[in-house]
Amino acid sequence: MPHIEEIVRKAKEKAYQETDSEPDPSLTTAIQWPVTCEIGPGLEDAITCESKVGYVNGPKGWLIYCGLDTFDLSQKSSFEETAYLLLYGKLPTLKEFEDFKAKLSKYRALPSEIEPYLERLPIRENHAMTGLRTLVSILGMLDPDADDTSVEAQTEVVIKMIARFPTVVGAISRIRAGEKPLAPDPSQSLAADFIRMMTGKQPSPDDARVMDICLILHADHGINASTFASMVVNSSMSDMYSSLVAGIGSLKGPLHGGANEAVLHTLEEIGDPAKVDGWYEESRAKKRKVMGFGHRVYKAYDPRARVLHPLAELLSQRDPEIRKLYDIAEKLEKLVVGDLGAKKGVFPNVDFYSGIVYAAMGIDKAMFTPIFAVSRVTGWGARTIEYLKNNRIFRPQDVYVGPLRVEYVPIQERG
C-alpha cells in the first residue's frame, strides 16, 4: 500500500505542475478602508476584513493557513498542530504543543450535566447537525465562563470546543445507532479517537491518519457562509457559543457542508458506473446542480479535492461496494469537468471525495457534515477571535425596492 504521506506529496506535485505556479507572496496586500470592490449577489467578492488566518486563491487553487501550504500541513502536520497554528498564527514549539495537547486532553470529556440531555433529546429523530447545534448550545449553558467576551476567555472556549466537538459528534453517532456514547480516550490522537467514538471500533493507523488529514483540510476556508455567520454573531459582542451555533446552522445546508452527504446519495442513486452518462445527461436536462462540484471562490481544481481524491482511491480498495462508488465518482468527475471545467470553472470541491473516504471508514453518511464541523470549529473560532481584536459590528446595507407612501387602510375596509 502506498504510504499516505507520499500520496499527499504527489498530489501537491501534480497540482503545481498542472497550474504551473506556486504560492506567490507578492499577491497578498493590505487594504485601506474604505475599500472599493465590485460586489455580486450573495456578497460575491465583498471584502469583509483583513486576516492573517488563511488565504484562498480561487483561480490558482491554493489554500494556505498562516503562510503554510495545506498540502504540506496534510503531509507533515496533525490536526492538533494545525489548530494551534490557526489560533495563534504560528507553529508551536515543542513545549507550547505539549501544553496545548494537554489542554485539549483535559477538555475532551463532556461535563456530566450533559448526560440527561443525551438521554432525553430526540437525537435519533433529528438531523445529526440539529443534535450538534442543540448540544453545543447546552454546553454553553453549562459553562460558567460562556459570557466572558474577552479574547482570552473566548480563545479558551474555542479550545474547549475543538476538544469536545469530536466527543459530542461521537455521542450523536452512537445514539443514532442505538448505542451508548463512549468516553474519550485522551491517550489517542483526536482523529483516531473521533473515529472510535463514532463507530465503536478502534481505527487502523491508516484510517486515523486519513481522518487527521481530512480534519486539517476542512479547518479553515476564508469567509465562507458558516465562518461569516459565526463572525457576524460575535461582532455584536454576543458570546462564542452563540457564534459556533450560528456556524453549525449555516454549515448544515446542502450548498455548504451538507454537500458531502448529498454526494454519497448521488453516487448511490447512480448505482453503477455504466449509468453515469445517462444520469448526467438527465441531470443537465433538468438543470440540476451536481453535488460536490463548483465553488464560489475556486474556479480551478480545489486543492483539498486533489488530496482527498487519491486517498478515496486508497481506502476504496478494501471494499467492492465502496470501490464501485469510487468508480462512479471518477467517471462523473470526467464528465462534469469535461463539460463545465473550462466553460464555467466547475471542478470537484472538497465534498466530492470526502464522503467516499468516510464511508470506507464505516461511518454513517448522516455524520459526514458533523465531521466537517469538528474541523471547521477551528476556523470559526480563529477568525472570530481575530476579528474580535479589532471588532466593528457587521451592518451591511440593502437597497429598498418596495413601494413608498402606501396609504394605511383600516382592516374592515380592505378588500
Ligand SMILES: CC(C)(COP(=O)(O)OP(=O)(O)OC[C@H]1O[C@@H](n2cnc3c(N)ncnc32)[C@H](O)[C@@H]1OP(=O)(O)O)[C@@H](O)C(=O)NCCC(=O)NCCS
Ligand atoms: C458551491 C455553489 C453553491 C457555488 O455557488 P455560486 O458561487 O452561487 O455559483 P453559481 O451557482 O452561480 O454557478 C455558476 C455557474 O456554474 C454552474 N454550476 C455551479 N456549480 C455547479 C454544479 N455543482 N453542477 C452544475 N453546474 C454548476 C451554474 O449552473 C452556473 O451556470 P450558469 O452561469 O449557466 O448559470 C455551487 O457551485 C453549488 O451549488 N454546488 C453544489 C453544492 C456543493 O457541492 N456545495 C459544496 C461547496 S464546497
